[in-house]
Amino acid sequence: MYKKLIRPILFKSDPEKVHYFTFSLIRKMCALGGKSLFRKMYAIQDKRLEREVFGLKFPNPVGLAAGFDKDARLFDELSSFGFGFIEIGTVTPKPQQGNPKKRLFRLKKDSAIINRMGFNNGGVEAAAERLKAKRNVIIGGNIGKNKTTPNEDATEDYLICFNALYDHVDYFVVNVSSPNTPNLRELQEKEPLTKLLKELKSVNASKPLPKPILLKIAPDLSDEQLLDIIDIVAETGIDGVIATNTTISRDKLKSDPETIEAIGAGGLSGKPLKDRSTEVIKFLSDKSGKAFPIIGVGGIHSEGDALEKLEAGASLIQLYTGFIYEGPSLVKRINKAILNAL
Numbered sequence: 001m002y003k004k005l006i007r008p009i010l011f012k013s014d015p016e017k018v019h020y021f022t023f024s025l026i027r028k029m030c031a032l033g034g035k036s037l038f039r040k041m042y043a044i045q046d047k048r049l050e051r052e053v054f055g056l057k058f059p060n061p062v063g064l065a066a067g068f069d070k071d072a073r074l075f076d077e078l079s080s081f082g083f084g085f086i087e088i089g090t091v092t093p094k095p096q097q098g099n100p101k102k103r104l105f106r107l108k109k110d111s112a113i114i115n116r117m118g119f120n121n122g123g124v125e126a127a128a129e130r131l132k133a134k135r136n137v138i139i140g141g142n143i144g145k146n147k148t149t150p151n152e153d154a155t156e157d158y159l160i161c162f163n164a165l166y167d168h169v170d171y172f173v174v175n176v177s178s179p180n181t182p183n184l185r186e187l188q189e190k191e192p193l194t195k196l197l198k199e200l201k202s203v204n205a206s207k208p209l210p211k212p213i214l215l216k217i218a219p220d221l222s223d224e225q226l227l228d229i230i231d232i233v234a235e236t237g238i239d240g241v242i243a244t245n246t247t248i249s250r251d252k253l254k255s256d257p258e259t260i261e262a263i264g265a266g267g268l269s270g271k272p273l274k275d276r277s278t279e280v281i282k283f284l285s286d287k288s289g290k291a292f293p294i295i296g297v298g299g300i301h302s303e304g305d306a307l308e309k310l311e312a313g314a315s316l317i318q319l320y321t322g323f324i325y326e327g328p329s330l331v332k333r334i335n336k337a338i339l340n341a342l
Contacts, residue, residue: 002327015104015113023074030077042328043082044335048342051084053293053315054212054239056170058138060084062306062334065297065318066142066173066216070120072127079137082331087318088127089142090175093160095123096146099180105263109254111301111325112270114263115246116180119144124164131168141169142216147181154187155199162200171211174200174238177218177245179267185218190228197236212239219244219276219298226280230288240293241284242318244277270321274299278312285313301326303337310338 010018030038049060063085069075072088079086098120105114121127124143131139143161145154162172174197176187187193197215204210215238217229233241246267250260253272277298284294296314300306301322309317322330 002329007325007327011106011108014102015106016101019104026077027074030080035077035080038080038328039082042332043080044332044339046335046339048339049084049335051316054171054214056138056212058084058316060335061310061316061338062331063087063138063140063295063316063318064323065320066090066140066175067115067117067320068323071122072130072139075131075137075139076133081328082335083137084316085138085140085170087140087142087173088131088169089121089173090119090144090178091121091124091127091142091161091165092119092144092146093124093149093157093164094146095126096120103266105266107253107255107260107268107270110270110272111321112253112255112268112272113321113324114266114268116264116266118147118180119178124161128164128168131165134168138171139169140171140173140214141165142173142175144175144178144181145184151183151186151192154192155196158196158200159203162203166207166211169211171239172200172213173216173242174213175216175245177216179218179246179248179265188218188221188225190232194232194236197232197238201236201238214238214240214242214295216242216245217280219247219273219280220249221280223283226283227287230284230291233288233292238292240295240315242295242297243280243284243314244273244298247273247276249276269298270325271299271301274301274305274308278308281309281314282312300334301330303333306334307337307341 051058051061066087075086099118103116145157246269281296293315295316296309297318
């Protein structure tokens with residue numbers, strides 16, 4: 001029903017406008033009793049799906065990636081679609097508009113999306129306030145820095161976000177891999193990244209109950225840089241890695257080159273990212289000797305895609321573009337496939 005009826009209608013309009021329209025529609029439907037209907041349609045309750053990862057018990061291994069519910073406005077409603085966890089953000093200390101519009105584009109021939117949103121969000125304090133109403137779902141807090149904050153002061157931005165969300169999320173994700181904030185990816189280099197993560201770990205250790213801290217990395221890192229990531233995880237003692245964010249690559253796309261050139265800069269997500277993100281997961285898992293948990297994300301549009309990520313070494317997976325292209329039934333289909341594979 002979604003792919004044949006609903007998606008064609010939604011895909012006729014501007015992607016960003018559709019995103020907010022869909023948010024409003026889901027909220028209204030849930031307010032009218034739709035949550036129980038969605039749970040009945042899409043959620044699977046089965047103890048065999050439970051996963052204990054970095055000290056948290058997930059009801060199932062399929063989560064919603066950051067970027068969909070940036071401002072923690074719809075996490076409770078979205079959980080009724082059967083997700084085992086929801087990641088909000090990326091949030092920054094101060095509200096920011098993000099990059100100029102138009103900044104979100106579909107590549108229908110590739111089942112992909114290009115975005116250059118630029119961490120548009122209402123600020124961490126507003127998100128924290130909404131999360132006080134939480135909820136019956138595990139929440140991850142994806143944190144970043146403001147565009148105007150120079151990299152040498154970035155640690156303070158991440159600490160502000162960490163402290164503001166500490167009481168309201170179950171785990172943290174340090175986002176230094178978005179291609180849409182100028183110079184942000186420079187923080188993935190070994191020295192600045194180690195310093196940032198050690199500062200966060202130090203503050204975390206001072207809390208009554210330290211929360212898991214994960215690092216989200218780009219798919220565009222070289223093997224040498226990935227080996228650095230393994231060393232950094234060991235040195236800093238963070239709890240895991242999310243592999244991967246969007247890519248700046250435009251290789252092997254089916255869409256015509258003129259369209260891609262006209263869209264311009266931005267991070268690519270969806271089917272074209274599938275193989276590379278799986279390669280990164282397998283590389284990290286194999287080279288580290290499965291030393292830390294990995295959340296696999298990138299190009300999951302089918303049950304087979306999800307199982308491939310798990311077999312490559314992911315402990316959990318996340319959806320984003322696949323959820324948009326395939327619809328909410330994808331969550332249920334993946335969980336059924338996981339059960340069938342046991």
